[in-house]
Amino acid sequence: MSDAAVTTMDRKPMPGMMVYNKKLGMWVFLLSEVMFFTSLIGTYVILRFAHPDHWTDPGVVLNVPLTAVNTFLLICSSVTMVKAFASIQQGNQKGLQMWLLATILIGATFVGVQAIEYNALLGEGFGPVLDLYHAVGRGNPHEGPSLGGPLYGATFYAMTGFHGAHVTIGVFCLIFVYIRSLQGAYTQDSLEGVEVIGLYWHFVDLVWILLFTIVYLI
Amino acid sequence: MNFFWRMGLLLAGMLAVVIGLSVITGISWLDLSWVMPDNVVSTFGPTLDNLWLVILWITGIIFVVTEITLLVFMVKYRHKEDRKADYIHGSNKAEVVWTSITFVIVMALAFYTKGIWDEIRDPNLIPADAYPIHMMAKQFEWNATYAGADGQFGTADDFLSLNVLHIPVDRPVVVQLEAEDVIHSFFLPEFRVKQDAVPGMSTLVWFEATRTGEFTLACAELCGLGHYTMGGTVIVHSQADFQDWLAQQQAAAEDD
Amino acid sequence: MSTTTAMETHTGTAEHHELSFIRKYIFSTDHKMIAKQFLFGGLMFLALGGALAVMIRWQLGFPGRPLPMPLRILFPDTMAPGGIILPEFYNSLVTMHATFMVFFALMPLMAGVFGNLLIPLQIGAEDMAFPRINMASFWIMPVAGFIMLASFFVEGGAAGAGWTSYAPLSTSGEWTGVYMGQILWLVSLIVLGFSSILGALNYVTTVINMRAPGMTWFRIPLATWSIFITAWLLLLAIPILTGGLLLLLFDQTIGTAFFRPEGSGEPLLWQHIFWFFGHPEVYILILPAMGFVSEVIACRSRKPIFGYHSMVVAMVSIGFLGWVVWGHHMFQSGMNPLLGMTFVVTTVVIAVPSAIKTFNWMGTLWRGNIHFDTPLLHAVAFVALFIIGGLSGIFMASAPVDIYIHDTYFIVAHLHYVLVGGSLFGIFAGITFWYPKMFGRMMNEGLGKVHFALSFLFYNMAFFPMHNLGVQGMMRRIYDPNQYEFLQGLQPLNTFISISIFLFVSTQMIFAFNFLWSLREGKVAGNNPWKSNTLLWTTPSPPPHGNFPEMPTVYRGPYEYSHPDREEDYWPQDEPPATTGSGGETVTTPTPELVPGG
Structure with missing residues (x-):
């Protein structure tokens, strides 16, 4: 064994997926997130096919322009996240901090706008709960017949709500990474944390583009 | 004692336990059926x-x-000191x-x-000439609705039979299953029929009785506290008796 | 989750300083300690599940009779007044027995214990990829278990809608009389899901990225392969359940109507979601046992595993096919009957990889040199009982036959043949086989054999006649079968089964005693008591923190037993080939390109 020991010291593990553990772990975790959203989106698709009368035309109840702006914001935050990573790849700590901060602010804004939208929708009677559902549509406060049905509300809040929760968690993680970046924890050679949280952030962004399309536009 | 004696004793011991417990509880292994019970009526x-x-x-x-x-294999290839296992990795064939x-x-x-x-x-x-019955399952009863003389459901002469399903022999019957509260399962063991009754859905199930008599109606899906009590009876009448029964119920329904 | 990844800077490399008691035994990040924690936790829940089974069987074997004395005073009037089990308590018992056994006993005992113990040791890694996530994965389990246990003590009792919690029965306490209990059930399983996902994430990453040099995909021992596939199933199936549970929780608590027909929700949607998770889950519960059994049978019959590649392929295809068969749980549910045939075909196709595995195990025993020790006996019992469970599955895979036997005791017999005869015997094989590595001592052989023989006998006495109950039409989850005239004749058989279960459960005391006694009094094991090949057995028993003094190199597959050129009948994976040659050969480093398959 002692002869072999000399040669084993510099032996590398099997190459695996050619990425470091944290990145692979995040990829794997995101696959499981895909399945989580699949269960929600699948529920939505099945319920919508079974009960088309519970849905209205796009834009009658939901505020599409506001959310389109919000979607644009979230896409921008993906860009700023890429910028943050690109900065630290070049060893630019100031750049990293600035772009991280931008991402955090945009992410928080997204959640804020979503909260405002929820508030307005609930005010118009578009709720998730069976007994209280009475959506009158935009611009018709408290008058007119109920449009759509409670399944519309329930699936809407379930999908956008769990997505919003993911964004919120992402913002907190970004704040954590930001604080670490202020402490100078990331360098050109040590940027795993930034890349991994970036992956999560892009994933959440991607899910939103899908949700926006199927919830608001179709 | 060699291997076979020990194994034999072990098996004998096990057999003794099985027989002992069988005697105590009074079951006979010869009576246990491995094929479907001989009671089929559909x-x-x-x-x-x-x-x-x-x-x-x-x-x-x-x-x-x-x-x-x-x-x-276990007996034949059991460990022996002087023997080595064969070095075989498998066989594609x-x-x-x-x-x-x-x-x-x-x-x-x-x-x-x-x-x-x-x-x-x-x-x-589903046979087109099947006699239609509506079955509404709810905790913990079976409500069979018959169309009455006009052959239409939802009219005044419909009548209800609680926990007893009356059907004619030698004529297909189609039951439209619905549930009021939770999922129940419409199980007629002798007819080899089982179909869940799901609230919000309406499911058709058909069968044809081959002889008259009284048979079991059971709920096979856990439906709450009284699930185990949710039994009923299926009464298969001769066609003539069935017509009489219909007429009788009809009259009773009209008297109300 | 992301916070933890971001914080993860410590990789667990051999720390030689002394750890405090809390760091070493409670909040440990060492995969071996976490495996032991899962083992003790899982065995405790197994005992609890067994106790619930005894209660169920008491009611069925002796309906209307008060519980025997020590048990009688344990239960308040809301559960069993005067020792007589109430119907609502019976429903809770049935539900909680299945829940504890599936989620808190079998899953932790397979993936939790052996995933943690075996993966790093069998592939030559110093620890898991993410030790702290691993620790979190364990500590979530007792939290979830506590919530689940608490549900027995809230008003209305524990969940009583079956472990499948079919909506709408589970959506409102109006139907079951259980309000808080059902909510706690949902919350507990949602919490537990995180444990499984964090564990699985670790297993997948570790197996892909942390194999020792030379440990190519097709040199990985089958136990690790099986857990790797299981981890993928966990990762992809658990989130589906979590999604469904959350929606059901909303239906329960805030009044949404996803699954409630009064708001146009779809009760069948819940079944689709549940079984889309549920069938991969079934394989989560059996695949690891298949891995353990392969390992034990090859090692104890001193023979290379028969058809290693087809074993791997069979497990992978079971993993894939498991996703397209969920409809066979729903043949009688009101699902479109035209879909039925699709699911019949996909379901019977699963028989093919299962048969391949069975025949390969038999092929391994064939012309072997079989040592009859406890792990081998349990492993062969697994094969024998898995054959029964697999064949009885064909009856219900055939949709028309399923019309009759669906929701009868035939199903109960089948699932217990797979999950007790299969999984539990597989777990016993695993525990007895790897016990020396975990604790440094052997379990007592004599007690082990007595435990095995009695378990095997009582197990079959208990579950085999259940097939007959099913053939006679006895429904499952029935509080008192005597309510039905056609089931009254079955009472003696039910009593027979109940007594056999009591005997089976009592027999497990022997195992418990052997397990605890051997911790201190067992024979010291040494590194490699079974003369096995995998890297695991090259480490001291129990292995130190960091496992391997230096990174081992792998030269061959894990099942090189009884090689004709060697005097020893085993050939460790890390033994350089030069040792049997002239001695002067240079050690050839295996080429990293040798990575067939993905």
């Missing part, structure tokens, strides 16, 4: 029982052959053989199954 029942028998034969033979082989044999058997079974399944369940093959 037209497709015997087909289904035959399918059972086919599967029992196939699986039974595989069961006996594999378990005996396993036992033989064997893999191909048992993979394809298994595949052929199960696929044959699947296609044999298809005809029977369609006969029983294909919604397009």
Whole structure:
């Protein structure tokens, strides 16, 4: 064994997926997130096919322009996240901090706008709960017949709500990474944390583009 | 004591335990049935029982052959000091053989199954002349609604039969299953019929009785506290009796 | 989750300083300690599940009779007044027995214990990829278990809608009389889901990225392969359940109507979601046992595993096919009957990889040199009982036969043949086989054999006649079968089964005693008591923190037993080939390109 020991010291593990553990772990975790959203989106698709009368035309109840702006914001935050990573790849700590901060602010804004939208929708009677559902549509406060049905509300809040929760968690993680970046924890050679949280952030962004399309536009 | 004596004693001991407990609890292994009970009263029942028998034969033979082989290997290749195991990594030929044999058997079974399944369940093959009954299941009772003289449901002469399903012999019956609260399962063991009644859905299930008598109606899906009490009766009348019964109920319904 | 990844800077490399008691035994990040924690936790829940089974069988074997004395005073009037089990308590018992056994006993005992113990040791890694996530994965389990246990003590009792919690029965206490209990059930399983996902994430990453040099995909021992596939199933199936549970929770608590028909929700949608998770889950519960059994049978019959590659392929295809068969749980549910045939075909196709595995195990025993020790006996019992469970599955895979036996005791017999005869015997094989590595001592052989023989006998006495109950039409989850005239004749058989279960459960005391006694009094094991090949057995028993003094190199597959050129009948994976040659050969480093398959 002692002869072999000399040669084993510099032996590398099997190459695996050619990425470091944290990145692979995040990829794997995101696959499981895909399945989580699949269960929600699948529920939505099945319920919508079974009960088309519970849905209205796009834009009658939901505020599409506001959310389109919000979607644009979230896409921008993906860009700023890429910028943050690109900065630290070049060893630019100031750049990293600035772009991280931008991402955090945009992410928080997204959640804020979503909260405002929820508030307005609930005010118009578009709720998730069976007994209280009475959506009158935009611009018709408290008058007119109920449009759509409670399944519309329930699936809407379930999908956008769990997505919003993911964004919120992402913002907190970004704040954590930001604080670490202020402490100078990331360098050109040590940027795993930034890349991994970036992956999560892009994933959440991607899910939103899908949700926006199927919830608001179709 | 050599290996076989020890194994023999062990088996004898085990057998003694089984027999002892059987005597104490009063069961007879000879009475236990491995085929479907001989009480079938629906037209497709015997087909289904035959399918059972086919599967029992196939699986039974595989069961006996594999378990005996396993036992033989265990005995024959048990550890002996002076022997080394053979250095064999496998055999592609064997893999191909048992993979394809298994595949052929199960696929044959699947296609044999298809005809029977369609006969029983294909919604397009429900006999057109079947006598319609509405069955509303709720905690913990079965409400059978009959259309009355006009043959239409939802009219004034409809009448209800609680926990007793009356049907004519030798005529297909189609039951439209619905549930008011939770899922129940409409189970007629002697008819080989089982179909869940799901709230918010309406499911058709048909069958045809081959003889008259009283049979079991049971709930097979956990439906709450009183699930175990949710039983009922199926009464199969001769066609003439059934008409009499209908007329009688009809009259009673009109008196109300 | 992301916070933890971001914080993860410590990789667990051999720390030689002394750890405090809390860091070493409670909040440990060492995969071996976490495996032991899962083992003790899982065995405790197994005992609890067994106790619930005894209660169920008491009611069925002796309906209307008060519980025997020590048990009688344990239960308040809301559960069993005067020792007589109430119907609502019976429903809770049935539900909680299944829930504890599936989620808190079998899953932790398979993936939790052996995933943690075996993966790093068998592939030559110093620890898991993410030790702290691993620790979190364990500590979530007792939290979830506590919530689940608490549900027995809230008003209305524990969940009583079956472990499948079919909507709408589970959506409102109006139907079951259980309000808080059902909510706690949902919350507990949602919490537990995180444990499984964090564990699985670790297993997948570790197996892909942390194999020792030379440990190519097709040199990985089958136990690790099986857990690797299981981890993928966990990762992809658990989130589906979590999604469904959350929606059901909303239906329960805030009044949404996803699954409630009064708001146009779809009760069948819940079944689709549940079984889409549920069938991969079934394989989560059996695949690891298949891995353990392969390992034990090859090692104890001193023979290379028969058809290693087809074993791997079979497990992978079971993993894939498990996703397209869920409809066979729903043949009688009101699902479109035309879909039925699709699921019949996919379901019977699963028989093919299962048969391949069975025949390969038998092929391994064939012309072997079989040592009859406890792990081998349990492993062969697994094969024998898995054959029964697999064959009885064919009856219900055939949709028309399923019409009759669906929701009868035939199903109960089948699932217990797979999950007790299969999984539990597989777990016993695993525990007895790897016990010396975990604790440094052997379990007592004599007691082990007695435990095995009695378990095997009582197990079959208990579950085999259940097939007959099913054939006679006895429904499952029935509080008192004697309510039905056609089931009254079955009472003696039910009593027979109940007594056999009591005997089976009592027999497990022997195992418990052997397990605890051997911790201190067992024979010291040494590194490699079974003369096995995997890297695991090259480490001291129990292995130190960091496992391997230096990274081992792998030269061959894990099942090189009884090689004709060697005097020894085993050939460790890390033994350089030069040792049997002239001695002067240079050690050839295995080429990293040798990575067939993905």
